[in-house]
Amino acid sequence: MHLGAVYGFRIKGNYERLTHALARHRFVPVRNGLNRRTLVYDRDVGCAIEDMPLDGSLIQKELGFVPQYDLKTEREETIKEMKEGGAL
Numbered sequence: 001m002h003l004g005a006v007y008g009f010r011i012k013g014n015y016e017r018l019t020h021a022l023a024r025h026r027f028v029p030v031r032n033g034l035n036r037r038t039l040v041y042d043r044d045v046g047c048a049i050e051d052m053p054l055d056g057s058l059i060q061k062e063l064g065f066v067p068q069y070d071l072k073t074e075r076e077e078t079i080k081e082m083k084e085g086g087a088l
Helices: 014-023 042-051 057-063 071-084
Strands: 005-007 039-041
Touching (some): 005 042, 039 042, 042 071
Parallel strands (some): 005 039
């Protein structure tokens, strides 16, 4: 899964500064303001990840490769952390 810029619970960096500037009505657009950027809300990412199938047995057979990491376990741990942190 390739994501655009993710925003939400742990927003930081340029997006944090941008949201603060917008909230204070201190945002000055550059040029015509028609540029677009894909933003994805962190809870939407969490929902999409929960629904993703993670059985890679077919590709493993085709490639003859077994990965070192168990994606299902990693996904479950990530979702648990997000829930504990209040992001989900």
